[in-house]
Amino acid sequence: MKCQQCDKPATFHITELSGGKPQELHLCEEHARQYLTQSSGEPAGVSSMAAALAQQMVQKMQIGQTAEELAELDQQSCPVCGITFYEFRNQGRLGCPHDYVCFQAQLDPLILNIHGESEHVGKTPGRSSQGSERRTQLIRLRRELKEAVGEENYERASQLRDDIQRIEREKT
Amino acid sequence: MDLSELTSGSGEWLRGCGPEADIVISSRIRLARNLADFPFISRASNQDRGQIEKTMRQCIFGIKESGELLYVDVEQLEGVDRQLLVERHLISREHAESQGARAVAIDRHETFSLMINEEDHLRMQVMQSGLDLQGVWKRINRIDDLIEEKVTYAFQERLGYLTACPTNVGTGMRVSVMLHLPALVLTRQIDKVFRSLQKISLAVRGLYGEGSQATGDFYQISNQITLGRSEEELIQQVGDIVPVIIDYERQARDFLVKESHENLHDRVSRAYGILRTAQTISSEETMHLLSSVRMGVNLGLIRDLGIPAINELFIHTQPAHLQKLTGEQLDTADRNIERARYLRRYLNKENGDSRADKN
Numbered sequence: 037m038k039c040q041q042c043d044k045p046a047t048f049h050i051t052e053l054s055g056g057k058p059q060e061l062h063l064c065e066e067h068a069r070q071y072l073t074q075s076s077g078e079p080a081g082v083s084s085m086a087a088a089l090a091q092q093m094v095q096k097m098q099i100g101q102t103a104e105e106l107a108e109l110d111q112q113s114c115p116v117c118g119i120t121f122y123e124f125r126n127q128g129r130l131g132c133p134h135d136y137v138c139f140q141a142q143l144d145p146l147i148l149n150i151h152g153e154s155e156h157v158g159k160t161p162g163r164s165s166q167g168s169e170r171r172t173q174l175i176r177l178r179r180e181l182k183e184a185v186g187e188e189n190y191e192r193a194s195q196l197r198d199d200i201q202r203i204e205r206e207k208t
Numbered sequence: 209m210d211l212s213e214l215t216s217g218s219g220e221w222l223r224g225c226g227p228e229a230d231i232v233i234s235s236r237i238r239l240a241r242n243l244a245d246f247p248f249i250s251r252a253s254n255q256d257r258g259q260i261e262k263t264m265r266q267c268i269f270g271i272k273e274s275g276e277l278l279y280v281d282v283e284q285l286e287g288v289d290r291q292l293l294v295e296r297h298l299i300s301r302e303h304a305e306s307q308g309a310r311a312v313a314i315d316r317h318e319t320f321s322l323m324i325n326e327e328d329h330l331r332m333q334v335m336q337s338g339l340d341l342q343g344v345w346k347r348i349n350r351i352d353d354l355i356e357e358k359v360t361y362a363f364q365e366r367l368g369y370l371t372a373c374p375t376n377v378g379t380g381m382r383v384s385v386m387l388h389l390p391a392l393v394l395t396r397q398i399d400k401v402f403r404s405l406q407k408i409s410l411a412v413r414g415l416y417g418e419g420s421q422a423t424g425d426f427y428q429i430s431n432q433i434t435l436g437r438s439e440e441e442l443i444q445q446v447g448d449i450v451p452v453i454i455d456y457e458r459q460a461r462d463f464l465v466k467e468s469h470e471n472l473h474d475r476v477s478r479a480y481g482i483l484r485t486a487q488t489i490s491s492e493e494t495m496h497l498l499s500s501v502r503m504g505v506n507l508g509l510i511r512d513l514g515i516p517a518i519n520e521l522f523i524h525t526q527p528a529h530l531q532k533l534t535g536e537q538l539d540t541a542d543r544n545i546e547r548a549r550y551l552r553r554y555l556n557k558e559n560g561d562s563r564a565d566k567n
Binding site: 068116117118119127128129130131132133136137143146147150151152153154155156157158159160161162163165167168169171172174175 | 244249251327352353356360361363365369370373375377381433434436437
């Protein structure tokens, strides 16, 4: 039998089980190696895998949702960093720690799909996680401060500056 | 300490010692961490990136245990120097190619590197020659603790360490062991190994990680899942499978020695012969031939060359290393000539014979 991609004899016979029905492949050593390293080596990086999964997830949701509902979901943005759900599913990368909270409904199934689990059981940092979440609010406050200064709303800016300093001083 | 000091050596992970060093090149663990009070990299402004870099730099230099550090501003680095760090596995390709403020801190022995502003704010890794995942974990866990004393990481009780990509959330940990598996490739059993690994959700990658070809018969085995299992469990999952693969590789080598000794010896000798006499040679062919020679040394078919020397050649014949070692910018054709010259000089000096170079 010849390799499906060149004239060399096929010495590798691969049955691909992932994705739909089983697929038979007959390849020479070189093409088999190429194929196997590609399919298992995350060709364009892990992030694209997340993006692909996110796309898949949206396709699944399409069954139960109207186009308007989807468009609405895509428009949803994180109050802390401002990233939209559309931007996330396009690049496969999140914008800030708070995205895990505000997109929880969408992310949880995705995370379960990737890891087969939904809860962390490993190492915990010495500091409290509440402290960590509180510090994430600094992202929003700094963003709002910049806006307030831009709008010359100095009263709001000084209020925000106080808030920021208070959180920054807190021992977490 | 500067970059040029790195070039001439070959770094910890290619030292060629430690347990199972004939087959296991290195053990490596990386942790992905982010600061709680900055957006992830994709949403970070230039100012944010600068702040993150500064915060992390101060933090890293504040750690006494880190010893003498080489701190490299990757943004300011020339292309060839960035490539050099990639070839040595001290930074990722993504880190080399991205834009904006970013840096890496490396210790003198190249056993750890801390990448700042990669996909996550901090990507730290510890590498060691041979198979010793426990030792590597102990070390990186300690470094992580020390950094965490000074900064607040993005962390949630339910999901663990929060990362820019949901594929890393939880422990943020990737455990990888790099293996040299020429006999499994030669006896065409490597795909069987791959498939069984995929079934238990382990990933297989080439020498230079994601998307790279498995050149030189080097394969990295690593965990794909990062959530829902403890660090120890993830280490054990990889640590349990590696001895099995080592055993397969040894069986395949035994088989080759017993069943086709002449062919094997011929293959190894020809590879050695080409490396010692070629006048122009690509990086790919070099890797391929060095792989045969490396196995030949392990099987006692070549006796005048050591594993550390071969490991060094794997690194020194890469494009950026070659250019740094010769001190010249070279195009592909010139590199191939220079690479052949370097190999002839090195290999013929190694066994006290300089005739081939005079031809």
